Amino acid sequence: MFHTVLCDLLGIRYPIIQGAMQGAGGPRLVAAVSEAGGLGVLPTFGGTEKELRDDIENTRTLTKRPFAVNITPIGRAFTESRAAICIEMRVPIVTTGRGDPGSNVVQQLKQAGTIVLPVVPSVRHALRVEAEGADAIIASGMEAGGHVGRVSTMPLVPQVADAVKVPVVAAGGIGDARGLMAALALGACGIQLGTRFIATVESEAADWVKQRLLKTEETGTMVSSLMTGKPVRAFATRILREYEQALTGAGSTEERGSLSTRYLKELRHAPVEDRTMAAGEIAGMIRDIRTVREIIEGIIKDAAALAEKLYRVSREDARQ
Ligand SMILES: Cc1cc2nc3c(=O)[nH]c(=O)nc-3n(C[C@H](O)[C@H](O)[C@H](O)COP(=O)(O)O)c2cc1C
Structure with missing residues (x-):
């Protein structure tokens, strides 16, 4: 069929x-x-x-x-x-x-x-x-x-x-x-x-990714360019939100570059609750x-x- x-x-x-x-x-x-x-x-x-x-x-x-x-x-x-x-x-x-x-x-x-x-x-x-x-x-x-x-x-x-x-x-x-x-x-x-x-x-x-997915609602993802430099939909976390917020105030390419270096470093050393991973809006289902x-x-x-x-x-x- x-x-x-x-x-x-x-x-x-x-x-x-x-x-x-x-x-x-x-x-x-x-x-x-x-x-x-x-x-x-x-x-x-x-x-x-x-x-x-x-x-x-x-x-x-x-x-x-x-x-x-x-x-x-x-x-x-x-x-x-x-x-x-x-x-x-x-x-x-x-x-x-x-x-x-x-x-x-x-x-x-x-x-x-x-x-x-x-x-x-x-x-x-x-x-x-x-x-x-x-x-x-x-x-x-x-x-x-x-x-x-x-x-x-x-x-x-x-x-x-x-x-x-x-x-x-x-x-x-x-x-x-x-x-x-x-x-x-x-x-x-x-x-x-x-x-x-x-x-x-x-x-x-x-395992933390699978467990997070089971708890994520349809609004629990966001798009951020922090991870790869291009827009990626991933679990919304404090670090991603703060980075995107900081970006709105950044004017020059240098400022943006140093922000991404700073937040990427934080992401690498983040405790499990602040880690992120690509995931789509279907997560809520x-x-x-x-x-x-x-x-x-x-x-x-x-x-x-x-x-x-x-x-x-x-x-x-x-x-x-
Ligand atoms: C964790 C994760 C990693 C992904 N990695 C890649 C990748 O390496 N290359 C790619 O073309 N797409 C990648 N995607 C996109 C998927 O191949 C697929 O097109 C997308 O997840 C479909 O949307 P859905 O998440 O709503 O099902 C990734 C998606 C997720 C969730």
């Missing part, structure tokens, strides 16, 4: 992608998602070349199903070297996040037969990566955990779907079957989830730790029941 073009493109059973998660999603989580019928995605942000090679090999010992590697374009040399490793190790699918990987990298991956899915925050970015050869596009709204743009998922997905010809995947603020159904209605052919997969048995997130299989199969089962219910309601309305 939920077999879409995304399933055919990626060779997966369900149209569900686990978004790459630095610090929360290593080989164990990635393999569990792929084994359960979705697409697991390994992160590379901040990791060394050896770590990426090891992660790919370790994931392959846990699953024979397709999985992807995410390349965050944090610099030309980094992006090119990670793409070269994906080509050499025959990784079948690559996603990219936080900005444009560049047409050279996309072309190299495409020439090697790699399927490329960039994550984009706007229609303009979607059109650019489609012109560069993207096979599908992940449109990610600002509700998402991690790097964000300025448009929410609800208006972003249909506008991207109208603008491009390739399949579109919805990301940001999706955590259950209602999110899948909404995404399909908006013109997407699949969903990418990050935050929901943190609260899983298989996620490699630290996550109240239990489940296995990856329970989440994926639960979404598909509940979506089928929801589709049935919507059909019934619309028929009853038509009869009145």
Whole structure:
């Protein structure tokens, strides 16, 4: 019932992608998602070349199903070297996040037969990566955990779907079957989830992160550029709030630079209650730790029941 073009493109059973998660999603989580019928995605942000090679090999010992590697374009040399490793190790699918990987990298991956899915925050970015050869596009709204743009998922997905010809995947603020159904209605052919997969048995997130997630409300995250220099949605904490507050009074680039140095140092030595981690607004809906299989199969089962219910309601309305 939920077999879409995304399933055919990626060779997966369900149209569900686990978004790459630095610090929360290593080989164990990635393999569990792929084994359960979705697409697991390994992160590379901040990791060394050896770590990426090891992660790919370790994931392959846990699953024979397709999985992807995410390349965050944090610099030309980094992006090119990670793409070269994906080509050499025959990784079948690559996603990219936080900005444009560049047409050279996309072309190299495409020439090697790699399927490329960039994550984009706007229609303009979607059109650019489609012109560069993207096979599908992940449109990610600002509700998402991690790097964000300025448009929410609800208006972003249909506008991207109208603008491009390739399949579109919805990301940001999706955590259950209602999110899948909404995404399909908006013109997407699949969903990418990050935050929901943190609260899983298989996620490699630290225990304090999982426990914090279970207590975080829908207003408990905020966007701050402290962690990476670009806007990141993460658990709202005293340090992030104070940094953003201080930034509003900072005029020069030097002042801003010294503020970020000061607050980053504080963050590194912070007690657990002041630590932060990327997390999305969907956090408010996550109240239990489940296995990856329970989440994926639960979404598909509940979506089928929801589709049935919507059909019934619309028929009853038509009869009145
Ligand atoms: C802890 C965490 C780490 C993330 N790291 C990355 C990353 O390394 N690369 C990337 O492209 N996206 C990253 N993301 C974004 C996710 O891949 C995904 O697109 C996003 O979480 C989807 O929104 P949701 O959190 O509302 O489900 C991260 C998200 C979280 C929560």
